[in-house]
Amino acid sequence: MSVTISRREIILQEAAHLFREKSYPGANLRELARRAGIQGGSIYHHFASKQEILFQLMDNTMSDMIERLTERLSDADSPLEKLRRTVFFHIEYHVTGPDQTYITDEELRNLETENYLMVVAKRDRYQKIIENILSEGQVEQGWQLDEPKLYSRALIKMCAGVSTWFKPQGDLTIAQIAEAYTKLFCNGLLPR
Amino acid sequence: MSVTISRREIILQEAAHLFREKSYPGANLRELARRAGIQGGSIYHHFASKQEILFQLMDNTMSDMIERLTERLSDADSPLEKLRRTVFFHIEYHVTGPDQTYITDEELRNLETENYLMVVAKRDRYQKIIENILSEGQVEQGWQLDEPKLYSRALIKMCAGVSTWFKPQGDLTIAQIAEAYTKLFCNGLLPR
């Protein structure tokens, strides 16, 4: 039943946590190594540089997000159902792996050019999926949106923001928040 | 017509820009001094420490935001009008001073305890203003929201996010974006 987890994986997990706590430049490798249970220099057995750790972290996260979202949407028929699942997924993913998503959302500026371009490309692919759902709804269901891109951005920021205040032991579940946000996004707050 | 701007003010402005570019721990004081037109050590004539620069930056920004938003709301009569102005203000402020607001939104973790508590207190005061508008609308206008706090957070994140992609020379004005977001927040995207 126990899952074997490589040291490399441990380092990546601890790095996500540490980078979120102190930001990438503020985190140091000796501290990271300590948390991963090894000595400072040993990090370089698993990664070529501090930068590579950041890149792997962000690139893995983006790939995973695209893959999982795509899978969740695969058997959704209507645009509304797709939107529901996207809101739920985006919130859930950000709340479940808050360290990884936070880093991926906020540390783009600390990526070197080549790495930056790769991660941004994947981020754009992810955003495009959501934008397409809104465009679909606009055409097929007459959703009221002038600029799909504008609204997809609003949706993404809105949902991602949940992880900054969400507490698992709080009185709201992820499902409740996702439902409320879906309702808000679809109906607005004025009475119908 | 020209405005006198103190060196202290210049340092704060350049610090906002530099911190946003490299994050607080990633920015160094020699570079900041260079941009402000003085030598590294001279910073300490104006500030006691690097930390104090960050704190002044964030504290000033929060105070300014509270003051300005309060003023804008002072002669708004209905909750809907207050909401409209809030959305517009929040977007406008984030887009106009993107460095300051970005720092204030993202660098809380790098504040020492005492400074952290002061800035968070002001941030909460600001959020409370918005939360109260939603509560008002709920009571007086029957706005559909179960948890005002949940929706105020969504609104804040949504609007603040604009500054991450907004380009002044782009084809959308702040007013257009603000209008679209107000409409989205009030009506949702389903046709009425």
Added chain:
DNA sequence: AAGCAAACCTAACGTTTGTTAGGTAGCATA
């Protein structure tokens, strides 16, 4: 038993960092 590679340790390197001490230039006041 020998060989080998992966995983890790230790100690040091050169650089960069925030910060400080002590000095100088310019200007206003007396």
Added chain:
DNA sequence: TATGCTACCTAACAAACGTTAGGTTTGCTT
């Protein structure tokens, strides 16, 4: 003209940093 204050410069400090070189342990393979 002397005094003193503000705004700055220069040079150095100790600490922390990413990174590297070289050595040791461990466990598998032949």
